[in-house]
Amino acid sequence: MSEPIRNDSAGIKQCCANMYGSDAAKYLLGESFHPGGLRLTEELASLLSLSPTSVVLDVASGKGTTALFLAEQFGCRVTGIDLSEQNFLDASVAAAARGLSRLVEFRLADAEALPFDAASFDAILCECAFCTFPSKQTAASEFERVLKPGGRIGISDITKDGTSLPSLEGLLAWIACIGDAQPLQSYAEWLSATGLHIIHAEPRSHCLQEMVQGIRSKLLMAEIMIGLKKLHLPGLDLSQAKAFSKAAQEAIASNHLGYGIVVAAKDKAK
Numbered sequence: 170m171s172e173p174i175r176n177d178s179a180g181i182k183q184c185c186a187n188m189y190g191s192d193a194a195k196y197l198l199g200e201s202f203h204p205g206g207l208r209l210t211e212e213l214a215s216l217l218s219l220s221p222t223s224v225v226l227d228v229a230s231g232k233g234t235t236a237l238f239l240a241e242q243f244g245c246r247v248t249g250i251d252l253s254e255q256n257f258l259d260a261s262v263a264a265a266a267r268g269l270s271r272l273v274e275f276r277l278a279d280a281e282a283l284p285f286d287a288a289s290f291d292a293i294l295c296e297c298a299f300c301t302f303p304s305k306q307t308a309a310s311e312f313e314r315v316l317k318p319g320g321r322i323g324i325s326d327i328t329k330d331g332t333s334l335p336s337l338e339g340l341l342a343w344i345a346c347i348g349d350a351q352p353l354q355s356y357a358e359w360l361s362a363t364g365l366h367i368i369h370a371e372p373r374s375h376c377l378q379e380m381v382q383g384i385r386s387k388l389l390m391a392e393i394m395i396g397l398k399k400l401h402l403p404g405l406d407l408s409q410a411k412a413f414s415k416a417a418q419e420a421i422a423s424n425h426l427g428y429g430i431v432v433a434a435k436d437k438a439k
Contacts, residue, residue, distance in 0.1 A: 203297035203325060204428045205376035210235050210296065211242065213323040216369055216432045217292040219243040226250070226290045226315065228280050229298030233260030233273070239294075240272040248290075250278035281307045285315045293322040300326050300350040305359050313363035319437040322365065327377065328353045328427040336416035337426070353429040365433035374427035381421060385414045 203209070219225065221244035227236040230249025233256075239247050251257055260275045278284050280295070281304055293312050302308040312322050329350035357367045388411050420426035 204327075204380040205325065205373060207234070207238050209325055209373065209376055209430070210238060210294075213294060213296075213325060213430060213432070214239055214243060216430075217294065217321045217323050219245050219292060221245060223291045224248075224289070226283075226285070226293045228293060228295040228312075229301075230260060230275060231256050233263050233275060235294065235296060236260070236273050236275070237264060237267060237269055240269050241267075245272070245292075247273045248285075249273065249275045250280070250283070251275070252277065252279060281311060283311045283315050287314050288317045289315045291317055291320045293320070294324075295322070296325045297327065299324050299356060303349075305351075305356075306362060309359040309363050309365075312360075313365055313435065316365075316435045318435055321368075321432060321434045322360065323430065323432045324356055324360075325373070325428065325430045326350070326356060328356075328372070328374075328429045330425050332425045334416070334420055334425060337413065337420060350426070353427075353431065356429075357431050357433070360431065360433040365435055367431065367433050369432040370429065372427055372429045374421060374424075374429070377426070377428035378418070378421050381414055381418050385411070385418065388414060 205212075217223075217225075219239065223243065223245035225236075225239060225245050225247045227239070227247055227249040230236050230251045231253075233249055236247040236249040237260075239245055249260060251260070254277060257275050257277050264270050264273045264275070276284070280298070280302055293316055295312070299305060299308065316322060327350040330352060353370055353372060357370050361367055388407065392407055392411075417426060
């Protein structure tokens with residue numbers, strides 16, 4: 170669980186947030202920015218035992234897809250936080266357009282310094298973002314702090330074994346949530362270190378495989394559309410993205426890269 174020191178951690182987090190608020194990300198990833206989409210979100214929500222009385226925190230909420238889905242499907246109150254101002258604005262507009270402003274709100278905030286009182290939430294959801302936090306133990310401790318006694322937290326994230334993957338390194342790796350991905354057990358250990366109890370941990374690597382295949386198909390289409398001047402995706406280096414997605418697919422096939430879920434609970438006595 171050792172964490173390398175990164176002097177530019179704040180810059181990396183902001184760069185990732187900005188990228189996920191871009192047109193390129195929306196084109197490549199669609200409405201749901203994480204492997205498994207809303208199917209996996211619903212599975213996690215069920216494991217979190219959400220109900221209309223639940224007060225939920227959606228960490229790294231992006232454009233609000235998960236938060237809005239939870240409010241509609243479970244009737245719970247949801248607060249989504251994200252570092253991207255564009256995501257915050259888009260998510261707020263989407264909530265109003267769908268008549269969900271009374272149940273869902275969005276805030277600009279950092280997962281490593283949550284602006285909430287202790288024991289504020291019945292459940293916390295963090296999808297495909299925990300591995301990008303420079304100080305994962307700090308984020309895990311913040312999650313535990315704002316979680317009510319008896320509450321649960323669900324994480325879904327990229328997993329990676331100890332094999333060196335030089336073709337999947339650098340800033341693009343951080344943006345793709347691979348840069349500091351860890352084994353599934355490590356995510357569980359960070360949560361356990363705060364006093365939370367692990368109640369479920371399981372791989373879901375097929376979700377990542379499906380997403381990468383979809384991205385590769387969209388990159389091929391984007392190359393054609395950009396060549397015909399019918400698509401403009403500023404900031405997207407097609408050659409780099411194609412090489413990166415191919416390397417990711419190969420790493421998944423060799424089981425060096427994957428995806429998984431972890432659910433933990435806070436002791437009711439706390």
